[in-house]
Amino acid sequence: MNEIFFIVEDAPEGGYTAKALGESIYTDADNLEELHANVQDAVRCHFDEDKKPKMIRLHFVREEVIAV
Known part of the structure; x- marks a missing residue:
């Protein structure tokens, strides 16, 4: 796994x-x-050293509510 x-x-x-x-x-x-x-x-704790991904990608999700 290269990326999580x-x-x-x-x-x-x-x-x-x-x-x-x-x-x-x-x-x-x-x-x-x-x-x-x-x-x-958390990633270091979850994976064994040889299975650990090389990169972590964070996808930020924001929810906005707009009155009509």
């Missing part, structure tokens, strides 16, 4: 949540710096 994808969303209570696609990895953080560290740590 995470969907990142704003958490309702503030900060961010991140969920990996195709893997059972979930983490959260209060800010982007913490999110980067938490995602890297």
Whole structure:
């Protein structure tokens, strides 16, 4: 595996949540710096060293509601 994808969303209570696609990895953080560290740590913990992806891709999803 060369790359793993995470969907990142704003958490309702503030900060961010991140969920990996195709893997059972979930983490959260209060800010982007913490999110980067938490995602890297979660990936290191989830995979054996020889199976670990080389790159982590974060896809930020923001939902906006607009009154009509």
